[in-house]
Amino acid sequence: MKKLVKALLGSAVVAVMAAPASAATLDDIKAKGHVQCGVNTGLIGFSAPDDDGNWTGLDVDFCRALAAAIFDDPDAVQFSPLSAKDRFTALQSGEVDVLSRNTTWTISRDTALGLNFAGVTYYDGQGFMVNAKNLPDIKSALQLSGATVCVQAGTTTELNLADYFKANNMEYNPVVFEKFEEVNSAYDAGRCDVYTTDQSGLYAVRLNLASPGDHIVLPEIISKEPLGPAVRHGDDQWLDIVKWTYYALVNAEELGVNKDNLEEKMQSDNPELRRLLGTEEGGKLGTDLGLTNDFAVRIVKHVGNYGDIFERNVGAESPLKISRGINALWTKGGLQYGMPIR
Amino acid sequence: MATQHSTAEGAAPRVPLLYDPRVRGIAYQVLVFVGLFALVYWIVGNTTANLQRANIASGFDFLKGRAGFDIGDSLIEYSSDSTYGRALFVGFLNTLRVAIVGIITATVIGFIIGIGRLSKNWLINRICLVYVEVFRNIPPLLVIFFWYFGVLSVLPLPRESIDLPLGSYINARGLFVPAFQWGPGAWLVLVAFAVALVFVFFVRRWAHKKQMATGEQFPVFWTSVGLIIGLPALAFIVTGFPLSFEFPQLSTFNLRGGMQIRPEFLSLYLALSFYTAAFIAEIVRAGVVGVNRGQSEASHALGLRSGQTMRLVIIPQALRIIIPPLTSQYLNLTKNSSLAVAIGYPDLVATGGTTLNQTGQAIEVVAIWLIVYLGLSLGTAGLMNWYNARMALVER
Numbered sequence: 001m002k003k004l005v006k007a008l009l010g011s012a013v014v015a016v017m018a019a020p021a022s023a024a025t026l027d028d029i030k031a032k033g034h035v036q037c038g039v040n041t042g043l044i045g046f047s048a049p050d051d052d053g054n055w056t057g058l059d060v061d062f063c064r065a066l067a068a069a070i071f072d073d074p075d076a077v078q079f080s081p082l083s084a085k086d087r088f089t090a091l092q093s094g095e096v097d098v099l100s101r102n103t104t105w106t107i108s109r110d111t112a113l114g115l116n117f118a119g120v121t122y123y124d125g126q127g128f129m130v131n132a133k134n135l136p137d138i139k140s141a142l143q144l145s146g147a148t149v150c151v152q153a154g155t156t157t158e159l160n161l162a163d164y165f166k167a168n169n170m171e172y173n174p175v176v177f178e179k180f181e182e183v184n185s186a187y188d189a190g191r192c193d194v195y196t197t198d199q200s201g202l203y204a205v206r207l208n209l210a211s212p213g214d215h216i217v218l219p220e221i222i223s224k225e226p227l228g229p230a231v232r233h234g235d236d237q238w239l240d241i242v243k244w245t246y247y248a249l250v251n252a253e254e255l256g257v258n259k260d261n262l263e264e265k266m267q268s269d270n271p272e273l274r275r276l277l278g279t280e281e282g283g284k285l286g287t288d289l290g291l292t293n294d295f296a297v298r299i300v301k302h303v304g305n306y307g308d309i310f311e312r313n314v315g316a317e318s319p320l321k322i323s324r325g326i327n328a329l330w331t332k333g334g335l336q337y338g339m340p341i342r
Numbered sequence: 343m344a345t346q347h348s349t350a351e352g353a354a355p356r357v358p359l360l361y362d363p364r365v366r367g368i369a370y371q372v373l374v375f376v377g378l379f380a381l382v383y384w385i386v387g388n389t390t391a392n393l394q395r396a397n398i399a400s401g402f403d404f405l406k407g408r409a410g411f412d413i414g415d416s417l418i419e420y421s422s423d424s425t426y427g428r429a430l431f432v433g434f435l436n437t438l439r440v441a442i443v444g445i446i447t448a449t450v451i452g453f454i455i456g457i458g459r460l461s462k463n464w465l466i467n468r469i470c471l472v473y474v475e476v477f478r479n480i481p482p483l484l485v486i487f488f489w490y491f492g493v494l495s496v497l498p499l500p501r502e503s504i505d506l507p508l509g510s511y512i513n514a515r516g517l518f519v520p521a522f523q524w525g526p527g528a529w530l531v532l533v534a535f536a537v538a539l540v541f542v543f544f545v546r547r548w549a550h551k552k553q554m555a556t557g558e559q560f561p562v563f564w565t566s567v568g569l570i571i572g573l574p575a576l577a578f579i580v581t582g583f584p585l586s587f588e589f590p591q592l593s594t595f596n597l598r599g600g601m602q603i604r605p606e607f608l609s610l611y612l613a614l615s616f617y618t619a620a621f622i623a624e625i626v627r628a629g630v631v632g633v634n635r636g637q638s639e640a641s642h643a644l645g646l647r648s649g650q651t652m653r654l655v656i657i658p659q660a661l662r663i664i665i666p667p668l669t670s671q672y673l674n675l676t677k678n679s680s681l682a683v684a685i686g687y688p689d690l691v692a693t694g695g696t697t698l699n700q701t702g703q704a705i706e707v708v709a710i711w712l713i714v715y716l717g718l719s720l721g722t723a724g725l726m727n728w729y730n731a732r733m734a735l736v737e738r
Contacts, residue, residue, distance in 0.1 A: 085699045092396060092702070113702035114398035134499060135595070147595045148515060153692065154699030159410045162422035173596070174414045175606070177686040178695065186686070189495040190514045191605070193595045233397040 025238035037063035038096035041081040044204040045314040058313040059100040069295040074302040085154040100229040118242040120228040125221035127199035133214040141220040145170035150192035160223040248296040250338030252305035433693030441676040447615035452622025477620035489609035518590040521601040525584030534577035606687035629660035669726035
């Protein structure tokens with residue numbers, strides 16, 4: 001019933017209050033003094049509250065980068081934890097300014113849902129996890145016919161799962177929960193044989209299980225899951241700001257700019273660096289965007305570059321220990337490619 | 343005289359229009375109606391405009407699109423190739439299923455507990471009181487969680503399933519019972535059952551007429567039982583036992599074969615039944631207590647036994663008190679079934695939620711939810727009102 005009421009309220013908000021969605025989002029954000037950012041309710045490495053109650057993670061840090069670019073303050077951001085099911089309504093209705101919640105970029109979301117994706121902050125793929133102690137013989141996803149599978153409602157995961165089992169002529173028994181936490185506890189309690197979500201998510205979930213060592217992630221990756229921030233249709237300026245905040249992060253890594261060497265790099269004569277950091281004479285790349293010319297400086301000063309964010313939240317410096325893989329820079333064989341800032 | 347007359351008569355209609363209560367009444371109603379219409383018009387117009395500007399698809403065409411997701415628990419044929427419309431229909435049937443079996447079970451438990459509350463036996467009385475107080479004072483969601491996480495999810499994994507009689511098993515994946523497999527000719531059993539029902543109907547009418555005419559009683563109840571069990575049993579024997587059982591067997595992941603009753607359904611069904619039964623018990627108690635003592639005394643004085651007194655005198659009168667509040671409990675149970683979403687039972691809200699998320703058409707899906715629940719509730723209320731009218735005191 002609560003959900004019903006919530007959904008109703010959501011559509012009422014769409015109906016009556018959609019006016020602010022049309023106006024310049026940037027002006028609204030400046031007026032209220034913070035960025036309202038939709039994040040996951042708790043996915044380690046992407047967005048989860050730490051021991052002190054501060055939100056941390058790759059998706060969270062992207063929101064902080066936005067806040068830094070606009071306000072020069074990474075804390076000028078408020079987080080709305082959203083379930084997979086509520087996330088799009090929240091963005092459409094103007095409840096959040098940007099959705100940075102490990103959301104897969106697909107064509108239908110880009111068109112019928114009225115969203116615009118600003119880039120891919122993490123290239124992921126869907127995988128499976130099983131309890132190796134209870135099911136020691138399972139080494140491949142192709143052995144999963146007849147299994148009971150736990151999955152979260154309203155995700156691309158749910159659709160890929162159906163496609164994969166159909167394509168391989170296998171049966172399965174889906175148990176679908178609305179909340180991430182519910183899926184986790186149901187899997188942990190043995191309600192399902194298999195847990196499926198994006199592979200990065202599986203590693204994160206495993207850390208929270210009662211005995212993480214018992215569970216293995218199967219080698220198959222069954223889908224492409226480009227995860228990135230999304231905004232509403234209809235405000236190109238705001239889309240540009242979100243997009244170029246992401247590219248500034250990647251460009252900063254490409255040019256080797258980080259928190260420690262920022263002062264030194266700002267003195268550099270390298271024209272590429274001068275354009276990125278806004279130190280160019282008469283440059284107006286930042287102001288054309290609606291921000292200040294030193295927006296990239298603000299971003300790097302407060303949250304670092306893309307590589308720093310990755311390593312801190314999901315990479316070597318985090319409990320997840322995920323390697324850069326396809327998320328490495330294009331110069332190192334990955335897919336992260338910063339569009340030229342000029 | 344004449345002047346006096348004219349002033350007396352002219353005074354009444356000369357009340358200014360503004361103060362005429364009838365004119366005022368109509369004016370206010372017109373105003374409210376126009377205001378309401380304007381509000382609805384504005385909301386609809388604004389919504390459409392905003393949806394178009396935000397490039398969000400609208401309309402009900404999405405119902406024909408391929409759903410792409412699977413549903414674990416379906417009463418009808420459904421696969422990921424089915425349409426969104428069918429997915430919603432599957433959810434609707436699941437809501438209906440849990441509501442119907444929930445209402446039946448809640449009524450049975452409620453009547454037993456309610457009568458138990460009136461028992462002169464101290465222990466029975468107290469047990470029923472504790473039951474009512476416990477279940478009535480806990481939110482239904484917690485009762486559902488209690489069954490799902492507290493009872494059913496602590497059951498062992500499939501390999502260590504607990505054996506139940508008749509080839510059934512219970513484990514963390516649910517209750518597995520043998521499935522009926524009807525052979526050829528099984529339809530005859532069903533026909534025999536229907537024939538028996540028709541017979542019972544006529545026997546009852548005949549016995550009633552006979553009692554009215556001659557005062558002789560006919561053992562209607564036992565005849566009915568005999569007919570309902572006997573005829574299908576006869577058909578069953580004649581067709582050569584066209585029934586076999588498929589027993590659940592352990593496979594790699596789970597028990598295969600047989601019929602699986604999933605824990606999501608079980609917990610929702612048990613929770614709603616037990617929760618609503620507590621309210622029904624109190625309604626039943628109130629109904630029985632509400633019948634005047636004199637009624638049973640008079641009935642005894644006429645020579646009716648206590649069973650007959652209860653059946654023929656007390657219950658019919660108590661039902662008049664019981665039915666109206668019982669109807670609202672039935673509606674509550676149906677509406678509370680939407681809490682299924684918390685434990686992953688694919689009811690209308692759950693499948694609708696997924697549909698909403700995949701298509702982004704919030705307004706349409708929410709409208710479908712509202713219409714379906716409204717329809718279900720009005721249907722239930724209509725049925726109960728009809729029953730109430732039948733039970734109501736006929737004044738002659």
